[in-house]
Amino acid sequence: MTIPSPGRPSDLMFLLSWASHALRAEHAVGLAELGITPRDHCVLARARAGGLTQRQLGELCGVDKTTMVVTLDHLEAAGLARRVPSPTDRRARLVEVTAQGEQVLDQAQEIAAGLEQDVLAALPDSEREVFLSAVQRLVGGRLSRVNACGPAGSVC
Template identity: 80%
Template sequence: MTIPLPGRPSDLMFLLSWASHALRAEHAANLAELGISPRAHCVLARARGGGLTQRQIGELCGVDKTTMVVTLDQLEATGLARRVPSPTDRRARLVEVTAAGEQVLGQAQEISARVDQNVLAALPDEEREVFLRAIRRLVDERLSGAGACGAPGSVY
């Protein structure tokens, strides 16, 4: 494998990292108008169905315990989510999305879909379908395990 030139990555890790960074930055910039981060968006989306502890949501979002507490503190302070005692484990807290959180989450989902569509629109339809199928297969199969630097699914 050749060493990528600055500004022109050429190997898989750099290409995926570059694309991921650019997409996260665009996503964050667009969500900023709602006053939330991509991490907060992920937490709200995972909490929407109810019944999950903050630990479970943190694992699903690839967020460590400390960052999850800070994220939930911010979501509670803005009235978008709340922590309630678990009926089955007095030590655990379930995360609930408030009515205001549902509204913001709906807007965030629309923004996220718009960003995705805009990015994918750079590819012709037939390439877009092949790309999405291939990246899903890699993520579901070969790249599904935890790497040395983080948990599976860690994106924020």
């Protein structure tokens, strides 16, 4: 099979985009069985520790304000999360995961872990840790922020 790339075989942007698209699609199919989306999963996972506002969760999950409201409306209607007033800021709402949300989140985490294990099984044992470490360094460093104007740290 040829690598699906519009340019050279090592076209990093296309390869990462392709891999991300394929993973997101499989993740979405697995989570659909639970009645949630990958975005719902991210919000529930980040909210689990408690004490985060809608805005903070949106930033952590890369979700804009309007989409975050729609996501939380869905999670509340499903009985998986609730918004409560912040004790320190009357304008803010904290997001709490309900008991039912905890159960669904546990199942979602199992689905994600199974998908990760299945995907990484395609690599030899000796390459898995190196691959994950490299991706973590990229995401934790050079690719840590989304900047529509240019490289991380550049001035727009």
